[in-house]
């Protein structure tokens with residue numbers, strides 16, 4: 188059914204019967220039994236970059252990794268803004284992901300820490316608030332934005348972000364963007380950018396916000412001001428209502444999506460304690476982290492580069508949102524009657540939850556199969572669990588949909604962290620809101636149903652399944668659970684929906700905002716986490 192990805196190939200029950208993984212040198216090496224299980228080279232962050240480099244995004248910006256003025260002649264002095272421009276353009280032209288495109292650009296432009304932080308804030312902020320800025324810019328140009336050279340529009344968005352959302356003095360924001368325009372597009376563009384940004388700079392951010400969307404219906408106005416596509420705003424409103432919340436929270440939710448998330452670490456149990464990790468963070472970064480609210484293993488930092496922390500580099504700790512930590516713990520910490528030895532993470536890549544579950548499995552004498560369909564993401568899982576023993580965690584490359592038929596009733600606990608629209612993690616993926624469409628949600632909802640069916644068949648009677656998404660969209664959350672449990676009931680497979688809110692209250696240092704509900708939904712504006720969803724199901728028949 189599955190191919191072993193790097194570890195545990197020798198004791199894999201279905202090895203060789205499914206999706207081949209022979210292209211991976213690591214998998215080959217392990218099959219031959221000659222490669223050491225723990226790879227000696229490389230840190231986690233570096234390995235993630237290498238792995239992600241095979242995903243859409245990094246290769247898209249491959250042609251941009253050289254500073255535009257690195258050849259003969261004077262080096263353009265404002266490398267930070269040039270770097271941000273190249274990142275934003277790579278996102279627009281090549282479909283790159285900002286989080287993958289930016290690091291190699293920062294390196295290529297040889298930015299120091301301060302400039303790297305500036306370029307990152309400028310790139311991410313510009314992409315997140317692009318909808319709002321386009322509405323501002325549209326009021327300052329005398330033609331439809333579709334008729335503006337897209338490179339010039341990128342420059343105008345970058346300039347507008349500096350003017351309205353960063354602490355850059357107006358004259359500096361305008362003149363620096365004009366200089367950049369002259370360099371990357373030409374003189375004519377620079378004159379145009381100068382005229383438009385001067386108009387933008389005539390009002391402050393609040394005046395612009397008050398002016399935006401005045402002639403629209405209230406939801407469209409909110410979408411423009413909050414810089415989200417209208418269909419996303421409608422879906423989020425529906426999700427709030429579906430979870431018994433006041434739709435008036437919508438504005439706060441959109442604003443939370445527009446804020447920079449804090450850096451959260453997970454001190455993987457048995458590998459490093461939160462206390463020891465906190466000391467290490469202080470020593471390495473000078474920052475004093477605070478304990479998490481929702482996960483006993485979480486530490487929250489105001490900033491800093493987690494790649495510098497040795498425990499992170501050695502996979503004893505990882506960068507992981509508190510919401511992600513909490514939902515993994517809901518699966519591992521909810522009491523179970525009978526055997527509790529075989530755990531499955533069905534959609535494990537890149538491996539944050541697998542590492543936390545694997546750490547708990549190791550402490551409890553259980554065995555985790557961390558399974559992922561995409562070979563390069565299975566490699567990332569392998570990297571993320573490398574501090575754990577081979578007895579505790581086995582990484583496989585397999586389609587999660589096959590477990591229900593290939594290994595029925597074999598597992599005691601199963602996590603389905605399903606591929607989803609990601610509408611719950613818009614803070615982290617600044618461009619994703621502009622890329623996704625309602626059609627994506629419909630397509631993903633089909634796959635999510637198949638994966639949950641497979642999980643409920645793969646778990647033994649009395650066993651637990653956690654169905655998780657990083658989206659609050661009703662189609663990807665409650666409706667998946669309801670449809671699947673109803674359909675399986677007709678086949679004679681019974682399930683009981685446990686109270687995930689109560690389970691969260693038992694696990695989390697502070698109960699999340701939605702702790703009163705059976706289906707747990709976390710919220711960026713209330714919990715400070717991604718909008719993770721978790722349904723906890725026990726198989727009864």
Ligand SMILES: C[S@@+](CC[C@H](N)C(=O)[O-])C[C@H]1O[C@@H](n2cnc3c(N)ncnc32)[C@H](O)[C@@H]1O
Pocket residue numbers: 511533534535536537538539540541558559560561564585586587588604605606607657
């Ligand atoms: C939301 S991510 C999982 C995140 C992961 N659990 C973590 O905490 O790092 C969903 C993953 O499911 C994988 N996936 C997509 N289709 C799949 C399938 N049919 N079977 C197994 N995994 C699949 C994707 O490649 C992606 O890595």
